[in-house]
Amino acid sequence: MSSDQTPPAVEDVSTQEARMGEGVDDRFNSTLREAFGSTPFILTKFDKFMNWVRGSSMFMLQFGIACCSIEMIHTYAIKHDLDRFGAGVPRASPRQADVIIVPGTIVSKFAPRMKRVYDQMPEPKFVVSMGSCTISGGPFQEGYNVIKGAEEVIPVDIHVPGCPPRPEALVYGVAKLQERVANGESSPVTVKPYELEQFGDLERDELVDKLAAEIDEDDLVMRYNWNDSP
């Protein structure tokens, strides 16, 4: 299209005008746009459009915990390149991220911190849990210090099993999440949340009494009742 514009004489125009050319900037034209022809309108539901957009450009949180994070890095890196699916830019700050991949074993000391990171992400947010540890504690399930799955702390949309899952499996998991987001399906499950709560709000029992001297009333705490774990 630009070919049929005759370039104006050089001395008449400023550099800016020469660069911009006349009429609508044709760089925005695409094959898709041309397919619409003279009626550049589509009819869709706003929600559906928004969901499609959401699923097609997801910002992941740069969040590494354990072994699975090595395979997660491989998924971001060359060869597997998660970016091809519109979900590859890792953001260092939770405030800029839509999706958190939980790649590894969660232990008692880390769970409150992970919950805090999750809380800092803006809505709508999605969780992909990667590896057996985030499903059930995996090979470390019997450990005294291990949370029996990510769902005890935050709601999870997609589970990718494996120890660790191959990068292809993670790509599949993310693609499935995108599909669900695009279809507006979302059913995060929380099995039994360990919540962050103020120490003063805990039910008084032997343990709370014992720790009362060490912890302030308004300190945030997470209480683990291992017996209630699935």
Next chain:
Amino acid sequence: MSIEKVPESDGEIGVTEDGLDYDALADLLGGHVIGRETHVNAEGFVIRPDEVQEVLSTLKTEAGFDHCSCVTAQEYDDRYESIYHLRKYDDPTQELSVVVPTTKDDPTSQSAARVYDTADWHEREAYDLVGINYDDHPDLRRILLPETWQGHPLSKDFNQDQPQIVTLRENANPLQGDHRSEDDPDTMFINIGPHHPATHGVLHVKTTLDGEQIADIDPDIGYLHRCEEQMCQQGTYRHQIMPYPDRWDYVSAGILNEWAYARAAEDLAEIEVPEYAQIIRTMSAEFCRIAAHMLALGTFALDVFGDFTAIFQYAFRDREVVQNILEDLTGQRLMFNYLRLGGVAWDLPEPREEFFEKIRDFLDELPHKLEEYHDLITGNEIFQMRCVDTGVLTPEMAKQYGATGPVARGSGVDYDLRRDDPYGYYDELDWNVVTEEGCDNFSRVLVRMREVEESARIIEQCVDLLEQWPEDEREIQANVPRTLRPDPDKEIYRAVEGAKGELGIYIRSDGTDKPARFKIRSPCFSNLQTLPEMSQGEYVPDMVASLGSLDIVLGEVDR
């Protein structure tokens, strides 16, 4: 920090041509030795819990035991026990265990932290997990578990099902009290981690800044303490333990870790590994080392000049090649679970020629790739400005903190267990131990890059050997009983050279098919202790560079 400032003696006491003469060492200590034990790797001297500092400093200054590689704590039915595994940097085959029993009612023992700086963290871990108190310890508090944890999980009466409460509270500035006025604070407290891109996982560094310089720094670990020792104590020797080592140092160093367990357990149960299997082990372990060093290089470049696009991706490209070869061999990309006690799981993949060709292709391309890395990284002026003369760790400090691996070798400490305490097939092959004298971040990176070349040399020789190996002598597995039950009260500490340094395993058997105590000596745990030493007075970016050059893996630090 150590109280002993006496010039070191030649450390020749008890050294004979066929090993250590423990009687001479016992004479040196005189009446301090109240009993003798025999462990598989060394003799153990039993001493009184209130004479620890005296005995250890004598051994350090007069007998030359300058490396406290590990402190193992355990609970027996009638007593608690701390074992200090000592060896020498010059010759790690000269070992000595110092056994310190304490009573059940009052498990208090004198701290060795004033003799060996490295004992500081090791004793904190012993206090945390087993519950032994150390007198005169500079800072005895929990290290792996949260501060509000109830009970000591590796002690006998620990109830795993009791509820626990963990806090998420603001960290206080430890230098707050030093301020001249409350309203005009001249130090600033910054949390780096546990969720931070530069900490290589879930490390939390409590940093106090004075201006832009680091006034106080305290690495806070335990965010990935997933009870590896407990898991290993619950598994049977033959098959159930082997999958766990893969998950200690998970940066593709799986086979190196498996070897640490295999070596300790094989020596404990007196299993001879066939030569052919040893060559396969040696070859695959070196592949793991290359993969681990590649990741260290890529993430270091990412830390130092935020290079996510070029070097990081190049390093991962090369890791993919290595992982493909290892996948052909073991069937797994990351968690190989390939070694077995007495050998390996299976022979090389068929067709063998194709497999060898793949390896040779990789080896042929490697020199060119390394040249490219040198152009991009070590030859880069910005990189040099960031890394030369930052994060300085003197050889003396490295030894004090029990640093090993590339961290020690980057400070000129010539210590490599592959050569000094030979195992596998290393002593039959032609290769060199890499050391650099710079003691800074740059040297540590350089050591890793040069080690990749040496690993490639080892692999090449292994491939030659494997190619010519007669077909009917390809024995991959020794004859091992279905259930292993080593003799009761047999104790062993054995180490191999992992990707990050000396990876040691202590096992005590109690006559059953499961270990009574399984202790992991992780190189990263000791190496990380040097971080405050390296970054005091430096800028935050230099601290990040130092952390990157230490190349820690939190799975191994916390276990």
